[in-house]
Amino acid sequence: MGCQTCTQQQEGGSILSSFPDKASELEQHIDSLEITHNISRNRGHLIHCLHKAQELFGYLPEDVQLLIAKKLRLNLSDVYGVISFYSFFTTNPPGKYKINICLGTACFVKGADKILKEFEKRLGIKDGETTEDLKFSLGGLRCVGACSLAPVVIVNGKVYAKVDPGMVEGIIKDCDKEQK
Numbered sequence: 001m002g003c004q005t006c007t008q009q010q011e012g013g014s015i016l017s018s019f020p021d022k023a024s025e026l027e028q029h030i031d032s033l034e035i036t037h038n039i040s041r042n043r044g045h046l047i048h049c050l051h052k053a054q055e056l057f058g059y060l061p062e063d064v065q066l067l068i069a070k071k072l073r074l075n076l077s078d079v080y081g082v083i084s085f086y087s088f089f090t091t092n093p094p095g096k097y098k099i100n101i102c103l104g105t106a107c108f109v110k111g112a113d114k115i116l117k118e119f120e121k122r123l124g125i126k127d128g129e130t131t132e133d134l135k136f137s138l139g140g141l142r143c144v145g146a147c148s149l150a151p152v153v154i155v156n157g158k159v160y161a162k163v164d165p166g167m168v169e170g171i172i173k174d175c176d177k178e179q180k
């Protein structure tokens, strides 16, 4: 069974109406901030609100962006500009399996970039993207504090240590096994 977020996304509905509790938590959160007619001041709340929204929904679809823009009295383009500037923010729904490759220095010098490329090749997506079936999403991370295990890959919290490109297929298969 797919997750509720994925089903909602596949059906193309509004994420806010699909998750009214989360939508109201986001609204209450923004309402607790000091919103004024001073646009530049409101803009100061933007990153914080986007973090909160992504924490709640896992990504930032357009209806969430619109809500934040309306509440902060900003243009949608202001909101989108910040989302596209910071790689942390994503407008893609997360996959069921979030594959994160540490791209910190210790992992990078031990070939993390080759591991990322192998995942990209096998899954047919790029860093920051999600497969069409919403099963896998791929992303790079900064140092996760496990440099002695470099290169490190984390899949939904499960840590794979000393990974090399030859292990990528097995990691993807592990996700398939878990699904059965």
Ligand code: FES
Pocket (backbone or CB within 6 Å): 102, 103, 104, 105, 106, 107, 108, 142, 143, 144, 145, 146, 147, 148, 150, 151, 152
């Ligand atoms: S650089 Fe990857 S765990 Fe530190």
